Amino acid sequence: MEGQDEVSAREQHFHSQVRESTICFLLFAILYIVSYFIITRYKRKSDEQEDEDAIVNRISLFLCTFTLAVSAGAVLLLPFSIISNEILLSFPHNYYIQWLNGSLIHGLWNLASLFSNLCLFVLMPFAFFFLESEGFAGLKKGLRARILETLVMLLLLALLILGMVWVASALVDKDAASRESLYDLWEFYLPYLYSCVSLMGCLLLLLCTPVGLSRMFAVMGQLLVKPAILEDLDEQMYIVALEEEALQRRLTGLSSSVDYNVMELEQELENVKIFKTKLERRKKASAWERNLVYPAVMVLLLIETSISVILVACNILCLLVDETAMPKGTRGPGIGNASLSAFGFVGAALEIILIFYLMVSSVVGFYSLRFFGDFIPKKDDTTMTKIIGNCVSLLVLSSALPVMSRTLVLQGSQGIHVSRVVCQHTSFTDHTA
Numbered sequence: 001m002e003g004q005d006e007v008s009a010r011e012q013h014f015h016s017q018v019r020e021s022t023i024c025f026l027l028f029a030i031l032y033i034v035s036y037f038i039i040t041r042y043k044r045k046s047d048e049q050e051d052e053d054a055i056v057n058r059i060s061l062f063l064c065t066f067t068l069a070v071s072a073g074a075v076l077l078l079p080f081s082i083i084s085n086e087i088l089l090s091f092p093h094n095y096y097i098q099w100l101n102g103s104l105i106h107g108l109w110n111l112a113s114l115f116s117n118l119c120l121f122v123l124m125p126f127a128f129f130f131l132e133s134e135g136f137a138g139l140k141k142g143l144r145a146r147i148l149e150t151l152v153m154l155l156l157l158a159l160l161i162l163g164m165v166w167v168a169s170a171l172v173d174k175d176a177a178s179r180e181s182l183y184d185l186w187e188f189y190l191p192y193l194y195s196c197v198s199l200m201g202c203l204l205l206l207l208c209t210p211v212g213l214s215r216m217f218a219v220m221g222q223l224l225v226k227p228a229i230l231e232d233l234d235e236q237m238y239i240v241a242l243e244e245e246a247l248q249r250r251l252t253g254l255s256s257s258v259d260y261n262v263m264e265l266e267q268e269l270e271n272v273k274i275f276k277t278k279l280e281r282r283k284k285a286s287a288w289e290r291n292l293v294y295p296a297v298m299v300l301l302l303i304e305t306s307i308s309v310i311l312v313a314c315n316i317l318c319l320l321v322d323e324t325a326m327p328k329g330t331r332g333p334g335i336g337n338a339s340l341s342a343f344g345f346v347g348a349a350l351e352i353i354l355i356f357y358l359m360v361s362s363v364v365g366f367y368s369l370r371f372f373g374d375f376i377p378k379k380d381d382t383t384m385t386k387i388i389g390n391c392v393s394l395l396v397l398s399s400a401l402p403v404m405s406r407t408l409v410l411q412g413s414q415g416i417h418v419s420r421v422v423c424q425h426t427s428f429t430d431h432t433a
Contacts, residue, residue: 020104024111028069031076035068039387042377052143056130060384063127067119067391074112074398075359078405079352081105086348116399120197121161122154124392129153131384165193201400205362208397209404212365213305219364220301224294225285240276247272304357311354355405362397 039061084100091097133153135145247269251262282290367376375389382390 016103019099020107023099023104024108027108028073031069031072032065035072036065039065039068042379042382043387044383045380055143056146057384060127060131060388063119063123064384064387064391066115067124067395070112070115070119071391071394071398073108074116074395075401077108077112078402079355080108082348082352086345090345116395117193120392120395120399121158121193124388124395125154125157126150128385128388131388161193165196168196197396198400198403201396201398202404204366205397205400205404208362208365208369209358210365211368212361212363213308215364215368216301216305216361217298220297224297225282225290226294227290237276237279240272240279244269244272244276304353307350308354308357355401358405359397359401362401363394366393366397 043061084105087097087100129150130146133146133149135141136149139145139148247265251265251269366372372393375386375393377386377390
């Protein structure tokens with residue numbers, strides 16, 4: 001009987017491992033396909049040659065797609081963990097959701113941490129150096145020479161990062177034992193390095209999120225159709241048509257030798273056509289879209305921004321006044337044993353909405369900063385180098401989102417062990433602060 005029980009336990013463990021691996025693969029495959037379509041939508045079409053550079057671009061494209069999928073997974077993991085916890089609380093004995101357990105959640109978080117390290121320190125540097133490499137002088141040109149140069153650059157970069165982290169550890173903690181522990185790459189060095197990246201991402205989020213919250217209204221105003229209050233669209237369309245006709249006549253009347261004036265007029269004509277397209281869209285929009293959707297979206301944005309600011313202010317006051325309110329890296333009761341919010345499923349849904357709103361606001365704020373304004377991707381006109389920069393930026397922001405959300409928004413989740421990775425990040429942030 002004991003042997004049969006042991007075999008049965010082994011079979012259950014094997015089946016659970018296969019089930020978790022299958023679920024992780026399917027989820028990542030979906031994210032990879034969506035990321036591939038997003039990147040190909042913005043990738044410059046002129047990069048699609050049929051030579052050695054085409055192979056390099058294709059390899060870099062696959063690596064960027066993998067990184068973007070990991071970033072999306074890191075963003076979705078915290079809401080997925082919250083939803084899973086509430087589902088397990090609502091249906092604790094349902095046969096069809098037994099696959100949704102703590103082991104799966106912890107496995108997803110561990111994979112997200114592993115792949116984030118892999119993308120940030122191996123795949124993205126390899127894609128950039130491989131894209132810019134030409135091969136060492138004196139060697140035969142080709143893919144092998146470019147791969148060799150890329151590997152040498154990666155080795156030098158790894159030595160540089162190792163030295164910088166060792167110096168940073170020596171400055172923060174002067175204990176010799178802590179510096180020697182950095183030589184244990186798998187157990188200490190990589191989590192320590194990823195925590196440093198998360199800390200830098202938190203600082204970037206603190207800079208980008210307020211800018212994004214203020215820019216969200218302007219961005220949504222550009223995407224939606226505004227109500228036509230005290231405006232005559234027909235009259236504006238008539239004026240724009242006259243301006244377009246006048247510019248076209250001036251262009252046909254100018255000689256081709258006057259290049260400067262021709263370029264100015266073509267740019268002005270392009271701006272007039274864009275404005276005409278916007279007017280046509282506003283004219284074709286229905287009364288419901290003009291008079292209901294725009295005010296509803298703006299009111300919803302105002303409510304979400306107000307709730308976010310109030311929650312962040314309250315949590316910051318709690319952190320300043322009550323030392324026990326600081327998130328700790330200890331294990332809680334586990335997934336499916338306690339609700340994340342005092343308001344139950346409604347409070348958890350509200351926190352998920354705030355997490356997504358926080359991430360979208362941080363991305364909008366990131367691209368609104370003057371220093372990162374050139375990173376904005378353009379449809380069918382974005383180089384691979386710029387795509388790599390965008391993927392790295394999104395990966396850094398997504399790696400810091402769980403720490404930021406758990407510290408400033410999800411203070412009610414201290415009693416629940418959502419993930420070992422989040423606890424490690426939060427503990428290192430507390431130690432650094």
